[in-house]
Amino acid sequence: MYLADLFAAGLAIGCVYSLVALGFAMIIRATGIIHFAQGELLMLGSMSALSTLWLMPRLPAVLLLACGMIASGALAVAMEFLVYRPLRLRRVPLMNVITATVGMSILCINAARILWGSEPLRYPELFSSSAYGIFGVRVSPQLVWIMLFGVVLMGLLQLFLKRTRTGLVMQAVAQDAEVAQLMGANLTRMMAYTFAIAGMMAGAAGVMFGSLFFSFFEMGFVLGIKGFVAATLGGLGSLAGAMLGGIVFGLIETFSAVYVSSAYKDAIGMVLLIAILLFLPSGLVGLWKRRS
Amino acid sequence: MTKIVTAAILAALFALPFFGPHPFILHMLSLVAISATVALGLQLLLGFSGQLSIGQAAFYGIGAYASGLLSTRLGLPFPAAFAAAGLAAALASLLMVPITRLSGAYLAVATLGFSILVFLLLKNEEWLTGGSFGLMGIPRASLFGHVITQPGHAYLLCVSVAALVYFSLLRLERSRFGRAINAIRQNEDAARACGVQVTLLKSQCFVIAAFVAGLAGSLYAHQVRYLAPTDFTFWKSVEILIMVVIGGMGSLFGAVLGAAVVVLLPEVLREVGDYRMLVFGAILMAVMLFGESGIAGFLGQCLKPFSKR
Amino acid sequence: MPEALLEAVALSRRFGGLVAVDAVDFSVRAGAIHGLIGPNGAGKTTLLNLIAAALPASGGTLRFHGEDITRWGPARRARAGIRRTFQNLKLFSEMTALQNASLGLHAGTRAGIFAALVGTPSQRREEREIADGARRALEFVGLAAQADVVAAKLPYGHRRLLEIARAIAAQPALLLLDEPAAGLNATEAANLAGLIRRIQAQGTTVVLVEHHMDVVMTVCDTITVLDYGRKLAQGAPLEIQRSPEVIEAYLGGGDEPPAAHAVA
Numbered sequence: 001m002y003l004a005d006l007f008a009a010g011l012a013i014g015c016v017y018s019l020v021a022l023g024f025a026m027i028i029r030a031t032g033i034i035h036f037a038q039g040e041l042l043m044l045g046s047m048s049a050l051s052t053l054w055l056m057p058r059l060p061a062v063l064l065l066a067c068g069m070i071a072s073g074a075l076a077v078a079m080e081f082l083v084y085r086p087l088r089l090r091r092v093p094l095m096n097v098i099t100a101t102v103g104m105s106i107l108c109i110n111a112a113r114i115l116w117g118s119e120p121l122r123y124p125e126l127f128s129s130s131a132y133g134i135f136g137v138r139v140s141p142q143l144v145w146i147m148l149f150g151v152v153l154m155g156l157l158q159l160f161l162k163r164t165r166t167g168l169v170m171q172a173v174a175q176d177a178e179v180a181q182l183m184g185a186n187l188t189r190m191m192a193y194t195f196a197i198a199g200m201m202a203g204a205a206g207v208m209f210g211s212l213f214f215s216f217f218e219m220g221f222v223l224g225i226k227g228f229v230a231a232t233l234g235g236l237g238s239l240a241g242a243m244l245g246g247i248v249f250g251l252i253e254t255f256s257a258v259y260v261s262s263a264y265k266d267a268i269g270m271v272l273l274i275a276i277l278l279f280l281p282s283g284l285v286g287l288w289k290r291r292s
Numbered sequence: 293m294t295k296i297v298t299a300a301i302l303a304a305l306f307a308l309p310f311f312g313p314h315p316f317i318l319h320m321l322s323l324v325a326i327s328a329t330v331a332l333g334l335q336l337l338l339g340f341s342g343q344l345s346i347g348q349a350a351f352y353g354i355g356a357y358a359s360g361l362l363s364t365r366l367g368l369p370f371p372a373a374f375a376a377a378g379l380a381a382a383l384a385s386l387l388m389v390p391i392t393r394l395s396g397a398y399l400a401v402a403t404l405g406f407s408i409l410v411f412l413l414l415k416n417e418e419w420l421t422g423g424s425f426g427l428m429g430i431p432r433a434s435l436f437g438h439v440i441t442q443p444g445h446a447y448l449l450c451v452s453v454a455a456l457v458y459f460s461l462l463r464l465e466r467s468r469f470g471r472a473i474n475a476i477r478q479n480e481d482a483a484r485a486c487g488v489q490v491t492l493l494k495s496q497c498f499v500i501a502a503f504v505a506g507l508a509g510s511l512y513a514h515q516v517r518y519l520a521p522t523d524f525t526f527w528k529s530v531e532i533l534i535m536v537v538i539g540g541m542g543s544l545f546g547a548v549l550g551a552a553v554v555v556l557l558p559e560v561l562r563e564v565g566d567y568r569m570l571v572f573g574a575i576l577m578a579v580m581l582f583g584e585s586g587i588a589g590f591l592g593q594c595l596k597p598f599s600k601r
Numbered sequence: 602m603p604e605a606l607l608e609a610v611a612l613s614r615r616f617g618g619l620v621a622v623d624a625v626d627f628s629v630r631a632g633a634i635h636g637l638i639g640p641n642g643a644g645k646t647t648l649l650n651l652i653a654a655a656l657p658a659s660g661g662t663l664r665f666h667g668e669d670i671t672r673w674g675p676a677r678r679a680r681a682g683i684r685r686t687f688q689n690l691k692l693f694s695e696m697t698a699l700q701n702a703s704l705g706l707h708a709g710t711r712a713g714i715f716a717a718l719v720g721t722p723s724q725r726r727e728e729r730e731i732a733d734g735a736r737r738a739l740e741f742v743g744l745a746a747q748a749d750v751v752a753a754k755l756p757y758g759h760r761r762l763l764e765i766a767r768a769i770a771a772q773p774a775l776l777l778l779d780e781p782a783a784g785l786n787a788t789e790a791a792n793l794a795g796l797i798r799r800i801q802a803q804g805t806t807v808v809l810v811e812h813h814m815d816v817v818m819t820v821c822d823t824i825t826v827l828d829y830g831r832k833l834a835q836g837a838p839l840e841i842q843r844s845p846e847v848i849e850a851y852l853g854g855g856d857e858p859p860a861a862h863a864v865a
Contacts, residue, residue, distance in 0.1 A: 482704075
């Protein structure tokens with residue numbers, strides 16, 4: 001049943017990637033920028049939740065997740081109001097905004113290194129250590145809970161975007177900000193919500209990843225890129241694509257790491273990224289649209 | 293006027309060793325010259341043709357390791373290793389050529405991905421590069437059989453290369469090629485409508501920037517004589533980007549100034565050391581917010597009353 | 602029968618389900634000033650963009666000097682002698698007027714990286730030729746005094762002229778003007794009409810998309826009218842003004858039918 005373990009692991013990490021990818025997709029749709037600091041939102045959520053756990057060791061997993069999400073969400077909104085929005089208002093060229101997000105990323109990583117040190121930090125056991133039996137297959141509870149959390153969060157996001165008034169306005173702004181404004185949308189607030197949600201998704205992903213492996217100040221760098229790979233694989237700008245891309249990439253990476261060298265595990269994502277950008281820029285979703 | 297100033301600066305730079313400064317200062321200034329060389333390449337790529345590459349460290353590293361390996365394993369004399377380093381980096385950049393048709397942020401991410409791949413190769417292929425243990429015992433640079441042992445001579449070598457690259461890029465900037473790549477940056481559609489072969493020129497910029505970074509890498513290898521993969525991570529690419537941004541996007545002189553600031557500031561302000569990258573991240577954002585002409589632009593403003601016009 | 606410089610056969614452009622240009626047959630006689638008009642949304646700018654290869658064609662063929670250029674990209678067409686201006690100006694805003702005009706001469710010249718680095722005699726000669734050609738282009742449109750002014754600082758009317766200067770610097774065989782009179786006042790429009798005629802006198806064929814009917818009617822030798830992406834009519838200005846189908850198309854769409862008041 002080794003295959004089942006791999007499959008579960010792939011799905012779990014896939015959920016993490018999907019959440020990060022969703023953040024990328026939402027921000028790209030709303031602002032057109034690739035948010036280089038997205039991975040740092042994941043990292044800061046992960047570290048903040050861990051700090052909270054140190055203060056309150058008996059915190060249940062759900063609340064821990066909430067802590068991470070709130071921290072990242074708040075930070076994302078701060079980034080938007082302190083840096084990104086002023087840049088947009090000054091109408092600086094897109095490249096400058098992107099460079100600024102690179103700067104933000106560097107700032108966050110180094111701030112984290114100063115605050116939390118450079119050693120990896122372990123999450124204490126969040127769930128029972130005995131494996132669950134699902135359909136007769138033994139799966140680690142960590143993986144199950146992560147998949148569960150991931151699916152629930154993504155489902156809630158979809159519900160929010162499609163069924164609530166705010167969600168619909170956010171989608172309108174993403175499609176055409178000018179027209180949405182003419183229809184009365186408060187652009188500032190909608191952008192803030194977009195960043196808040198993208199941040200919360202990243203924070204949740206950070207807590208999940210931390211509980212699976214560990215937290216460290218540079219975790220956002222690699223996970224951010226991989227989240228971006230996932231978003232690109234699915235089809236940049238598509239929320240469904242982000243979710244699909246995350247799962248698919250998680251599976252590809254997990255299985256390749258076993259059958260290809262594990263030292264080059266990260267390389268798989270990089271090669272896939274460049275390949276997609278060059279040969280399939282509209283991603284899996286684009287491929288599916290072309291078929292139908 | 294500018295010609296006199298330039299000549300004066302050059303004379304001062306070349307005369308410096310004869311005033312007997314401390315070897316450590318000469319070493320640091322050599323590093324500044326080396327960094328300036330890489331930064332100049334990025335200035336061509338980013339400041340002139342508008343392509344954001346956050347992966348220049350990959351070419352810097354390829355050049356460094358190529359030169360180091362060729363001289364330690366094959367005993368190649370420095371001039372050959374130096375040239376080979378540039379060529380190796382340039383050849384590697386040909387792999388990136390398909391990426392040049394990507395726009396803005398996607399190009400940046402692709403360069404990032406590429407540099408991560410190069411880093412992984414440097415780290416994992418121990419049989420070739422020594423992996424995480426690094427490459428040791430790289431000989432000093434030598435010219436015409438004469439080994440450069442004095443820090444002053446090494447300094448002069450680095451400054452000469454930097455000056456050569458600087459003036460070459462200056463000529464390019466003022467030529468038909470330079471106008472065309474600036475046009476690409478300012479308005480790609482209009483450049484096409486003038487018959488500019490956009491993808492070709494963008495690729496040429498990439499190759500030149502990589503070649504220059506490779507040369508700088510070679511100098512670096514023979515200056516510090518020990519290489520580790522961790523010298524060539526994303527952080528190094530970011531440092532190079534900071535040099536260009538702080539110095540002023542589009543200004544060759546700015547790239548040199550930026551290199552000086554980035555390399556020397558942590559030494560001058562010892563306390564800053566640990567917070568170095570933090571400060572640089574903040575500076576990056578600040579410059580984007582408040583105007584991208586950087587130090588060079590600021591100096592230009594100060595000197596306006598003195599210029600002929 | 603004078604030879605057609607540019608010939609489009611069944612040229613089409615679709616955006617998903619929308620047909621912007623519908624199998625248009627369009628031919629431009631060498632040496633003529635050919636106007637392209639139609640009510641809003643008729644597909645005029647799209648057709649111009651197809652000729653300039655700013656958009657790929659969805660169907661049909663395009664021939665220039667008898668050669669099939671349908672698959673050629675914009676840079677290649679520019680090098681072949683098809684130049685254009687843009688509806689929303691695309692100047693190189695950080696460059697001076699002279700530098701902008703110099704880029705118009707990029708395609709005909711050859712000095713590359715090596716020549717620039719070494720400074721060969723032919724490269725230096727070429728630079729002088731480019732500078733001279735650029736100055737002449739600026740003089741031709743009346744911007745000689747603004748040669749060293751940065752494009753972003755020029756007033757709107759001068760920026761429009763600069764785009765034209767850049768496009769004609771290489772004395773192209775075919776010049777595509779995309780609403781060159783947009784935003785110009787009556788005097789500037791009159792000057793523009795005169796400029797277009799002087800460009801024709803130099804031997805350049807002109808295709809002109811324009812809403813400003815005074816300019817169109819006084820300057821054009823032939824006019825093609827588009828409506829809903831299809832060619833509605835083609836002929837001399839007077840015929841077009843009197844054509845019932847054309848009037849119907851404009852009135853039906855709520856636009857003013859093309860009447861002319863003498864411009865120059």
